[in-house]
Amino acid sequence: MAQARETGTLGKLMVLLDLVTHADTPLRFTDILARAGQPRGTLHRQLSHLVEEGLLELDGDGRYAPGLRLLDFAARSWARNEFRLVAEPHLSELQQATGETVHLGVLRGQSIIYLDKVEGRQPVRMYSQIGNASPCYCTGVGKAALSLLSRETLVDLLAGLSFTSFTASTHASAETLAAEIREIAEQGYAFDREEHEAGIRCVAAPVWSEDRTFIGGISVTGPAYRLSMELLRQWAVPVQLAAARIMEGMRVRLGPRR
Amino acid sequence: MAQARETGTLGKLMVLLDLVTHADTPLRFTDILARAGQPRGTLHRQLSHLVEEGLLELDGDGRYAPGLRLLDFAARSWARNEFRLVAEPHLSELQQATGETVHLGVLRGQSIIYLDKVEGRQPVRMYSQIGNASPCYCTGVGKAALSLLSRETLVDLLAGLSFTSFTASTHASAETLAAEIREIAEQGYAFDREEHEAGIRCVAAPVWSEDRTFIGGISVTGPAYRLSMELLRQWAVPVQLAAARIMEGMRVRLGPRR
DNA sequence: GCTGATGTTCCATTATTTGGAACTTAATTT
DNA sequence: AAATTAAGTTCCAAATAATGGAACATCAGC
Numbered sequence A, B: 001m002a003q004a005r006e007t008g009t010l011g012k013l014m015v016l017l018d019l020v021t022h023a024d025t026p027l028r029f030t031d032i033l034a035r036a037g038q039p040r041g042t043l044h045r046q047l048s049h050l051v052e053e054g055l056l057e058l059d060g061d062g063r064y065a066p067g068l069r070l071l072d073f074a075a076r077s078w079a080r081n082e083f084r085l086v087a088e089p090h091l092s093e094l095q096q097a098t099g100e101t102v103h104l105g106v107l108r109g110q111s112i113i114y115l116d117k118v119e120g121r122q123p124v125r126m127y128s129q130i131g132n133a134s135p136c137y138c139t140g141v142g143k144a145a146l147s148l149l150s151r152e153t154l155v156d157l158l159a160g161l162s163f164t165s166f167t168a169s170t171h172a173s174a175e176t177l178a179a180e181i182r183e184i185a186e187q188g189y190a191f192d193r194e195e196h197e198a199g200i201r202c203v204a205a206p207v208w209s210e211d212r213t214f215i216g217g218i219s220v221t222g223p224a225y226r227l228s229m230e231l232l233r234q235w236a237v238p239v240q241l242a243a244a245r246i247m248e249g250m251r252v253r254l255g256p257r258r
Numbered sequence C: 001g002c003t004g005a006t007g008t009t010c011c012a013t014t015a016t017t018t019g020g021a022a023c024t025t026a027a028t029t030t
Numbered sequence D: 001a002a003a004t005t006a007a008g009t010t011c012c013a014a015a016t017a018a019t020g021g022a023a024c025a026t027c028a029g030c
Helices: A008-022 A029-036 A040-052 A069-080 A082-098 A140-146 A151-160 A174-187 A229-254 B008-022 B029-036 B040-052 B069-080 B082-098 B140-146 B151-160 B174-187 B229-254
Strands: A056-058 A063-066 A101-108 A111-118 A133-135 A190-193 A200-208 A215-223 B056-058 B063-066 B101-108 B111-118 B133-135 B190-193 B200-208 B215-223
Touching (some): A008 A029, A008 A040, A008 B008, A008 B040, A040 A056, A069 B008, A069 B111, A111 A140, A140 A215, A151 A174, A174 A190, A200 A229, B029 B040, B040 B056, B069 B082, B082 B101, B101 B140, B111 B140, B111 B215, B140 B174, B151 B174, B190 B215, B190 B229, B200 B229, B215 B229
Antiparallel strands (some): A056 A063, A101 A111, A111 A133, A190 A200, B056 B063, B101 B215
8 A cells, every 4th residue: 555665754654644544443542553563652753743734633532533634635636636627527428328427547556546436316425435545456447547558567566466355256366367458458448347346347448648647547337237248338438438538638638749 | 724833854744735735736846946945955855755655746747736645545534534424414404404505614723624515406516615624714614613612712713813805795804703703602603694705605503522623513505696694594593403413413422521 | 559551751862854066957048 | 059047856964853762651440
C-alpha cells in the first residue's frame, strides 16, 4: 500500500497516517504502538504532530481517528481533477444509456483509485467508492488500465502483486492475469466476472491521456442477475465510445502532443 | 486557514500542501516560490518529498497539483466519521419532509466543514460541498454552531475573524454577528438570509455531542424564490427535531457522559 | 495503598532539514 | 545562431528537528 520511501520525517508520518486511516476503527495509542514498531516516545510525538495539523483527531477516550482536514484537502483535489471534469458528462450519458452504475478510475501504483461514480437511482452514497483504492487485478477498470502498459512496465507491476482471492474467480497468479490482459489489449475492453465481489459484474474500457498522466478506465457495473455476459458484451461498444469521447475531450483540453 | 503551528517539518509541509490545494489552478515551481517564502533549494526538496508521498502530483509541464493519495485518505476519514453515520438517516428524512437540500457541518477552527449533503432530485454533484470549508459567519450551520460556544470561546473566535462581504447581507462586523448569535442561542435555530450566496436561504439548527468533539449543525437550504422566510420559520421546528434525534443517536452510540 | 497497564515528558545523541551558491536546462532576445 | 535571461536542480557544511531510552505521571482494578 505504501507507495514511497518510508524514511525521512514525512515518510514515517505518512506510514502512520496510513495505518490509522486504514484501520476499521479508531485506534488507541497502544494499538498503534504495536503495529508501528516505533519507540513509545517517538510515536507519541509523531501522533501529536499529526493531531496538531488536523490530519488525525484524538477523541476523549484517547483514540486516534482520521482528521477532518483530510476532507478539505481531498475536496479540492477532486473538484479540480481535469480527468474527472472532462469525463463527467460522458459518464452521465453512459449511465443514462445503460441504467447501471458507471465508474471512472485511474491507476496509481498497483491500485485503481476511483475518481467518479454515477448512479441512476436513490440518494447517492457520496464518497462511497470514490477515492477508494481497489486492486488492479480483479476490477474491470484495473484490468483495462493494465492493458495500456508497455510489456516491461506490466511485467514489473505484475511481479510486485500479491493476489488475494476475493471470490472463486479472482485471478490467483500473474500468468493467468497476463494472458487475460493480452486479450484485453487486443479487444479494447475488459470484463469483471465477479472477480472482486460475488454477484457483481462489469464491462470496462481503457482511457488514457496522451501524456500518460492518466492511465485508467471507465466501467459499467451491476448485479450479475441483471447483467448477463451477453448483455455486457453488447455494452462493450458504447463503453468504448464513451472512452473515446473522454480521450478526445482530454486532447482538446490539454492540447495535442504534449 | 492554517490551523496550527507552522514550524516543524510537518507544519511547513502542510503549509505548502495548503497552498497548492487551495490554488485555483496547478502551480509552477516559481509560483510557489513566490508565495511560500522559502529558499529555492529548500522548496524544491520539500515539493519533491510531497510528490514522492503522493500528496502532490507533478504534471508534464512542471506544474504541481493535489495528489490522488489525498482522496484515499479522505474517503476513509469520511466513511468512518461517526457523526456522519449517526446523522445520515435523519438527514434523509429531513430531505424527504422538506424536499430541499439538507447539509451536515461541523465547526473546525473558524470554518464549517460540510460532512454530508442530501439532495432530492438529479444526479448529485458528489463531493461538491462535502469536505469544503466555508466561513462560519455567513452560513446557517456556522452561526448555529457559534451559538453553542461559551462566551469566552466565542469572543476569541470572533476576534480572529476577517469578514468578507459575499453579498449585501453578509455580516461585516463582530458586533452585529455577536448580536445575532445571542438571538440564535435563545431561539435554538438560525437563518442564512442570502448571506453567503445571493438567492440562497437556509434554516439551521445546532448539533453537538456531549463530549464537545462535535460542534456543528444541520440545515435545509434552497433558492429564495421557493423558500420564503415564512416557510423557513415553519421549518425551524422539524430541523430542530432532526437535530435532537441526531444528538440522541450520538448519545446512545458513544455512551452517555464521557 | 499497591500493582500493572497505559500514556506523557525529558534530554543527550543522532539524523534530517536548511539555504546559499554553483550548476544545468529551457526559453527569449539580439 | 549566439547571447541573455529565466527556470529548475543539485550540493554540502551548518542549523535544526527527530530520536529513543528512561524516568515520570495517571488511572483502573484488586
